[in-house]
Amino acid sequence: MQWVKVLGGVVGAAALLGLGIILGHFAIPKAANPPASSASAFQDLDPEILETVMGQLDASRIRENLRELSREPHLASSPQDEALVQLLLRRWQDPESGLDSAEASSYEVLLSFPSQEQPNHVAIVGPTGDILFSCRQSEENLTGEQGGPDVVPPYAAYAPPGTPQGLLVYANWGSEEDFKELQAQGIQLKGTIALTRYGGVGRGAKAVNAAKHEVAGVLVYTDPADINDGHSLPNETFPHSWHLPPSGVERGSYYEYFGDPLTPYLPANPSSFRLDPANASGFPPIPIQPIGFEDAKVLLCNLQGPSAPAAWQGALGCDYKLGPGFQPGGSSQADLHSPAAPSVEHTKLTPKSGQVNVSVHNRLELRNSSNVLGIIRGAVEPDRYVLYGNHRDSWVHGAVDPSSGTAVLLELSRVLGALLKKGIWRPRRSIVFASWGAEEFGLIGSTEFTEEFFSKLQERAVAYINVDISVFANATLRAQGTPPVQSVIFSAAKQVPAPGPGSLSVYDNWIRYFNRSSPVYGLVPSLGSLGSGSDYAPFIHFLGISSMDIAYTYDRSKTSARIYPTYHTAFDTFGYVDKFVDPGEDRVKSILRLGKDGLKTEAWPCLPLCRLQQPPGRGQDGGGTCSFGSVTAFSCLSMSVTTVRPSEASCRLPSSSSGPCWSTTASAWVRRPPDKRHGEACTPRAKMLAVPTGPLVTAVEKFEGAAVALGQHISALQKGTFDPLQVRMLNDQLMLLERAFLNPRAFPKQRYYSHVLWAPLNSFADTFPGLADACLRALNTDPGSAAWAEVQRQLSIVVVALEGAAATLRPVADL
């Protein structure tokens, strides 16, 4: 298919982007050691050094990194995972191309594994206990890489052990609404096994929702409609294309929160206090097991009962019915013979008598999982950290997830390390490279790290850059982040050519896929919100550190795939990437041939902190002013203010999941809900109850006013005499702005979430999530209820945060 045509250099482009972001952020003094006088340490990005760096980035090394990283399955805490820890340490401690220092630190965390002695098992069982049909216990070994003891069989991590058996029902995504629909259709749910498909709601939520209806066990499969654009035949799928083979099963963590389940808010050091696992919350309440669509087809296409709603139908080639229980056996044989599932056993189902047995034998185990941290010490401000992190562990080989990210991370760190070791480069601030452990189980390594160093990180971290999967697909950049990082990404994207023919930049290409209309800047790429899907979550939500997550991804007009097809399966291998995701280096080379003219210093990406340009004639003794880049960056902050400013029809950075940009304003908030799920009735109700939104409007105006004034202050600084302390003070204001929105008491029941603007709460509202959530809960209560009081409390929390943020931006000697 045309859209699947894979262009070379996507990974290389990702590397360049990451590089640009890091380099753009740091002044590059020519001397490796900080000069004696701090004044002379202030220098700007040196195009020659930049060109050197660019020239040394080697696409073939990225490819070899990927091959090495994904050679063996490296499940968190496995010997292969530990071997990669050693690989990272060797690279980062290399005398020729290593960093200033690198070390591994280990946490003792609670992981969940299937039993080797008693494999998890799903079967159709007849009335006399005979097994009528058994689901596969492992994926088909199509390339010789899906077998062997190191390929963990498909399972739902943290699902409790148990062997429920009951009539099967089909429950679509397994959302609350889905179970309500089944109930509305008169389907008796108690004691049943619910077959659900991946998507719609989180993995763990399927079991939580099911348990509320006394469902005994849950199965999850990936429908070809959701992942393969409907393709399900063996010759249409991997290894013949990048589509998921019929036996492929998505693994995953079913834990509701993130971080080590036994040590919330505490680092999982061996001596740390641990909850009794029986008292830990967030695990699925009932057994749940994932299966492939090959097996799901046998189950689903044999169900009896009413037809499922049209929106619940998938691409298994039959009419999806709701159950409970199977239709008379004879009638389903045709389906069982479908060419999509040639290996399915022929089985005769007895009308209504066949029950599904789900045998889950998962075990919780305390395991050692390591993070690896490598540091380049900053020349001028070593106490300001830019963190660049990627997880290391995978479910199986994990070539795309996460090794595509790690391969880039290693090449970036090699090039920078080599310059460092040669004594020709050192960044202004410290760079911390991180390889996180046990991300797949719930962002565990990164969360424990933030718990261990919360105070220091809150005080000193400039930003956290996350790359998980670097390349999902080749169509366009996809970025998520908070407002302070937007201009960084924009600037980087403008300077890097998009992969593929033509002369579009990544930025121009991006804007074709994701865009929104900004009243100030016109059409701009749209940046997504940070949810809690990767290791940025503890940084932004727990510590309030400005974060971004970047990747290359799909053309959504050409595929409806929920994610790349072999995600979390044993088919995500080097061969898969090499054949279907990033087959060559030619285009990487074409990108690397960028000349000096293509690297305009002032347009290179930078975080919204002052980059210091050396003024003409000042020479080594330096000085400099805040660059235009800083003003632009600051404008971005200011733009984030106009989120709630009606006159400018402004919008917050829209969530990529919520589609086009919507604008919400403080006054609009009472006119219409910011999100469908927020409930149409909420806003007029709030208005009726006289929830006062005037203070919100005032707070926004204060924030805007302070932002504009700070912009003027920056302009004045640029015209005046250079003062390194003044620059530091300004940078502190900008760095700590995101922290002003952190309130650990705003949502006390939400573990870790304390960011007043970005917490991904239940309502999924894109702005003021606490307010939206409270409103959602208050909707059907009386005006004097505690729930409406909470709406007012949340409004005050937002107002105080905005006013605190304004205070942060105001001249520092004002109170």
Added chain:
Amino acid sequence: MQWVKVLGGVVGAAALLGLGIILGHFAIPKAANPPASSASAFQDLDPEILETVMGQLDASRIRENLRELSREPHLASSPQDEALVQLLLRRWQDPESGLDSAEASSYEVLLSFPSQEQPNHVAIVGPTGDILFSCRQSEENLTGEQGGPDVVPPYAAYAPPGTPQGLLVYANWGSEEDFKELQAQGIQLKGTIALTRYGGVGRGAKAVNAAKHEVAGVLVYTDPADINDGHSLPNETFPHSWHLPPSGVERGSYYEYFGDPLTPYLPANPSSFRLDPANASGFPPIPIQPIGFEDAKVLLCNLQGPSAPAAWQGALGCDYKLGPGFQPGGSSQADLHSPAAPSVEHTKLTPKSGQVNVSVHNRLELRNSSNVLGIIRGAVEPDRYVLYGNHRDSWVHGAVDPSSGTAVLLELSRVLGALLKKGIWRPRRSIVFASWGAEEFGLIGSTEFTEEFFSKLQERAVAYINVDISVFANATLRAQGTPPVQSVIFSAAKQVPAPGPGSLSVYDNWIRYFNRSSPVYGLVPSLGSLGSGSDYAPFIHFLGISSMDIAYTYDRSKTSARIYPTYHTAFDTFGYVDKFVDPGEDRVKSILRLGKDGLKTEAWPCLPLCRLQQPPGRGQDGGGTCSFGSVTAFSCLSMSVTTVRPSEASCRLPSSSSGPCWSTTASAWVRRPPDKRHGEACTPRAKMLAVPTGPLVTAVEKFEGAAVALGQHISALQKGTFDPLQVRMLNDQLMLLERAFLNPRAFPKQRYYSHVLWAPLNSFADTFPGLADACLRALNTDPGSAAWAEVQRQLSIVVVALEGAAATLRPVADL
């Protein structure tokens, strides 16, 4: 009496101390405006400027300030309080001697007042409802200042209205133990009125404890044994001495927490969300009313029943009995005629029939209360704040509390402001002077301020200096603070002569009254812990800002007075201070005659941040090194580490209330309890249950190691080339050290308290309060209980805080 002999200059000495603390902290460039180059802005304390400042401090102005401030009663939010707001604004906005800027900000807070229409009333009522005896409704007008509508009648702020009536019992302090004792003695408490005396436990706790035993109402009085060293006769008390007259009544807030009761964690702006007062917690559960000892004598000396324990006896001149109810009337006539209470009405009490009626008609009212903030902009680091605060509101005239503090504050700000306006001085960092409103109702003004600016203050505040009452008495300095401020106070105290004859410094005098043995420094003055008694509480406990509270106070060997006798009464007037607390200026003048030799720069007090000394020959272009003072200051931090290091027999700064220094160590913690109230059984029990304290010892060692290494780093810095950014980075490490001990999730049920080391929790343990509290609660539970799990959780919280603090001190490019 000899010990009451009041020496001049105490207030002046307090002013000098405060001045020293502020000046010592700041380098003083000669130019009023920051020089263009930041490097040249680094200069050290200039002895000439210092001498100028000292010479301009004017004791007579302090006296006049006091007269003006205490001329009228200025209860929080009253017109007189608002008039003082204007006075402060005039002073701080004065073109000749004002600050850079000053403004008042108002909060709408919930205060509590007695009804003017229905005065609170306490009476003995006969069986037919006839009033046998009435307590006074106001204090006796002894000096013409105790009358008039602006003198608020004695009341218990936030006590609920109600008119309980019942038999009287005597309940000593009203502690939990006291009520248990009454119960043990077989006294039926249900429906009684409990007479308690001030002291022992907090005001509000008396009503809380009483209500648990179904007591209907509570009375509180001040026993002459506790306040007057037993003296109670009119001719022994004010205006004949500084003792409390028989009609004097201590007012006070009976609210359990601090801050505006309706807006916890939110600033009490008019638009802020407010709790329904019915849902607000922390108010006394039953009516409570304070009375004078003149009236208390009538009640107490007529009680029947068993004699109270010896420890419960006071100085009213009779045997205190427990009740319930009164003894036959005739027998008590002699007592009623005691000369201590000449105005007591003669009344005939009927045996067992006389009940006490307590009529409380307090009202909660939303009132506007103002803080006044004045700022001196820092020349070099305007974004680093040293806050110096004092409350303004008083119960009546409040000459001692708080006007003695405000009088000093105003003189200090005048002198500094005048130098500022003349263009000859500007501090390195910003100084924020604060006059807090509504402190008497529960630290309301200061708390709302910290709630409004929590993010900015946490990021930028170097320290908070609190002066509430500046002079309780004249014997010795009394200081409370966290370790980072200790050396500041020590240095200041060493340079200021003690008031009175002789040549002792404040330090040498102090050491005679409060001292402890330091393994490193020998005998040193002992610094008390910060509880929650004044406006420092929100700064240290909510925001983790290093704080101190200083005052001059009593010789405890010469008086057992709980506090100065007219505390919170209508007798705390200018005349009282002028006659008994600070009668003259002679000694102030002698202090002001300090010459240049007396002001050794390196010995002047400074906060534990690097003071930069100008190295020889560097001239205006500056440079400098961290002074010895910084090393000393840092040693103090290091010493705070050794809190828990057995080998050094070190001790945490002892609480002034807990007497001599005790040393506790991590290993000692499991051997013996750090505090009696902690429970003797707790430690062996913890040991038995194998609560692992090894990690605590390790964490302490890490902290010590990091502290020692940082000390070496400071030494190295002093020898190297001066770099302003390096100094800033070092200062940031030190400033933020206290913040590393803040954990808002450590004690989620404790409002505001989140400092892992200093939170004043129930156990009143001086170290690791969370751990001690948890242990106290776990004592009588089973080994597997949730309470013992909490002990282990608290241990981990302490370990993580110590390790986080160590990480803050380690080289900034280490992780």
